[in-house]
Amino acid sequence: MTVDAVTPQQITVGVLALQGGVIEHISLLQKAATQLSSQSTESPTPTPQFTFIQVRTTAQLSQCDALILPGGESTTMAIVARRLGLLDPLREFVKVQRKPTWGTCAGLVMLASAASATKQGGQELIGGLDVKVLRNRYGTQIQSFVGDLRLPFLEEEKPFRGVFIRAPVVEEIITSSSSASEKQRAEQVEILGTYPKPQGTGKGEDIVAVRQGNVFGTSFHPELTDDVRIHVWWLKQVVEELRSGRGEGVQLQS
Incomplete structure (x- = not known):
């Protein structure tokens, strides 16, 4: 099935439920979907x-068109994912199938190429x-604390109240090597918030x-x-990603 120019009618979004704010993410996703649906009357393209x-x-992972990795404790999440046989399928989902994925706090750590200040022995x-x-x-x-964030991608002046709990930060952007593929070099890391x-x-x-590319990460929760704005924004990115067929191996539900 060719995914170009196809409008997905049904989109399944999963939240990795090994630990952390799973129910909270699903609650805001539901509110975000309702908001998008209410806006669809103004758009020529209906919201899926x-x-x-x-x-x-x-x-359950195989049912998903997109995925959120919530906050929690990244070392524990990695251990549980390994025991459940999920680590390699998650890598396939993110890096081979290239489906839209968002990690918050510990989820950001899990989606990084490298991490420092890990527990003894490191983590996967x-x-x-x-x-x-x-x-x-x-x-x-x-x-832990709450701080006002200016997030230009939300296209609003109103700051976002970011909740930081044992939060990680990106301390280094790893430049693609000369041997990286053209797609990898084209999809450089974008800084969306500081x-x-x-x-x-x-x-x-x-x-x-x-x-x-298909991966989004936030230090905060x-x-x-x-505030539903980031969830609304991300669902829009999911729809656009699936609609354009930019991911490799993306399967649309129609």
């Missing part, structure tokens, strides 16, 4: 119907983002939101707010 599911098995990663992340950038859980560095740790800003 969305189904949101929890993903704990490879069979899924990859998909050519970045190195620093885990627990802002300290322990009792040092936040001022903590006092005493240097000048400038930390990178807290990035996108590369949008699902722990009642």
Whole structure:
């Protein structure tokens, strides 16, 4: 089936349900889908119907057109995913099938190519983002905080209240090697959001939101707010990605 110029009628979005804010993500996804549906009367292209599911098995993952990796504890998530036989299917989903994927906090760590400040022995990663992340950038859980973020991709002046809980940051963008494919070189990491560095740790800003091709990552937890804007934006990206057929091996439900 050729995916170009096909409008998906049904889109299944999964939330990896091994740990973390699974229900919170699904709640905001449902609100975002309702908002998109209400806006569809103003668009010549109808909004697809969305189904949101929890993903704990490879069979459930295979149903998904897009996926969210929620916050939690990235080392634990990797261990559980390995025990359930999900790590390699997740890598296939993200890097081979190239389906739209969003990671928040621990999910961002899982989607990175490399991570520092890991526990002894390191941890397994899924990859998909050519970045190195620093885990627990802002300290322990009792040092969690909420900060105003200016996110230009939302195309609104109103700041987004970012919830940071043992949050990672992107400390390095890994440049594609000369041997990388043309597609890999074309899909460089985009910085979509920053936040001022903590006092005493240097000048400038930390990178807290990035996108590369089909993969999006945030250091903070949008699902722990009642602000639906990022979920609305991401669902629009999912629809556009599937509609254009940019992913390799994308299967549209029609």
